[in-house]
Amino acid sequence: MSAADLHRLVHRATPRVEDVRAPDRTDFIRREHGHLPLREVVDALDALEFSSASFLRQFSEVKIEKPAKPEFNEAEACVLSEKGRLERYATTPAAPEKSDDTCVHQLHRLLEDLRVLCPCLPSDKKQEAAPQEEASSPTSDWKEVVADEKAKGSDAFKQKDFRRAIDHYTRAIRASPKEVEEELKTLHTLYSNRSAARLQVEEAEAALADARLCVQLAPSWPKGYFRLGTSLRQLQRFDEAIEAFIAGRSLEPENKDWEKEVEKTQQMLEASPAAQVRQLIMQLLPDILATWFRAADPEGVLQIQVNGRLRDLGACKWRRLRDGAQPAKAQIRYAFLHKKGYLANLAANLQSPSPEAYAVTDLEGKPIKIPDVSAFFWKTDFASVHIDIKDDDGAMKAIL
CATH class of the missing domain: 1.25.40.10 (Tetratricopeptide repeat domain)
Structure with missing residues (x-):
């Protein structure tokens, strides 16, 4: 795994002008020209032996130059004008100027902006200057x-x-x-x-x-x-x-x-819970986004039930294969609930807990509290996702 691998992946995922001209044929054109949708990007990262953490760390080294903006040729424009197509020439979409317009860049942004209530994801900590201990007036010896x-x-x-x-x-x-x-x-x-x-x-x-x-x-x-x-x-x-x-x-x-x-x-x-959560979410992201956009309700909550253990499903597939284990499999159910329905359902679960069927605690074993959930969910430009997954004891735990 290297920055060079990511650079090649970005080039494979880069949309061409045809994608802009035919948005209704995006999937077809990507297959025709080798472009990669999000699911294939996630699978390609696993094939290249990237984890979510190493992908985030090394992606900063990837530099993609922006394509040059085509110059307006006056002589050619006159010829086109004679054929009655000057206006079309002037308004035809050019190659995208943004260099961060691929699924790889979008995946990086999604993982970088991911917020989890528990466990806290790694973040930069404030570095405080250590006090000076050296001698300001050293002795002669x-x-x-x-x-x-x-x-x-x-x-x-x-x-x-x-x-x-x-x-x-x-x-x-x-x-x-x-x-x-x-x-x-x-x-x-x-x-x-x-x-x-x-x-x-x-x-x-x-x-x-x-x-x-x-x-x-x-x-x-x-x-x-x-x-x-x-x-x-x-x-x-x-x-x-x-x-x-x-x-x-x-x-x-x-x-x-x-x-x-x-x-x-x-x-x-x-092996840390925070990294396993991020790895699990990276694997689920294509389905999370597809379900979220179909629902088209920013006030709703996407609830996912994963019938498997985080330790297994949060591990990289390539790491498990290297260690002689098969990739983990699990039955996964998706349900989109409106805000009131989600909160009512959560309240009912907390009143009559059944840890084997649904989560009433977070990954650290702390009870879920509705005020905490309400304060954390429903941020502007964020999708609210509730995942129930099993811990090592087989009890369901919540990832919010």
Whole structure:
């Protein structure tokens, strides 16, 4: 899977001028010219071994140049005018100017704008600047102090006394000036070492802050990105962790360990409930959109009952095949309810719960509350979708 694969997929899905001229023959023309509708795009991504997460991450690298706008030829226009067709020439649709007019781009926008009440999908977290710890007025023997404390910290780390290692690395940092000659710079290694020690005592947020300072001080040092990636991974911020490992790989392309870290983190990401929800929705999107547009009621709710487990149906088909398992199958039922009918049906279910038949809790086991549902659904330009799916115990859980 690569950005080059996505680039080729976009070209296969790109509509031509014929699509604009014959909107009633879109499906026929796409088959004739190899254009891909949404269902085939989703299937193609699976064939290329993309997950929803890797698709979102790598699609930013895809650049499609806009087609050149045809020039108006005055001499040709005069000829056409003599035949009485000047007006037709001037109003004939030209090639689309937008480069984001394919099903691939639309799928990217839909997944990027997806909002789930529970579990929360991964999102960028605000990065707060770490407080400065370096010495503003270092002592004359600071070099000796830093070297001594760093050595003691490394010795404590080897003995797995991580708390003591953190203390020594902290003393070394506080004895160091921030601005020194290039050959004397050790701050980034001290932050790197302390980040590693903090991870060992499960202080992931503090380890992340140290890793960010390390990368900031030495942006061309690969190990800083390893510290950054491992800290983010421990915080289950898998998307960001993968980006950190990819940045390290770009600095050290001959090191095959980077690819192992990316693959390990990708598998952890795919196993998370949030990623499984997004993967499931990507697979269902063609049917969700078709049903939604047939209903043509922005105040309604599309209710889907999936007779299968999220762990299986939220996994990539290609991943299951690679692991020696068959692609998961399930009976899926679609029903479109008007707002009042949906809320009445939900209230009735909550009053007489039957977890094996329909969901009364979310994926985290928290009871569904009608005020929460009403506040979350019915946003402008959003489609409200309620999915019931089984958890590992066979009880139905809700994805809103």
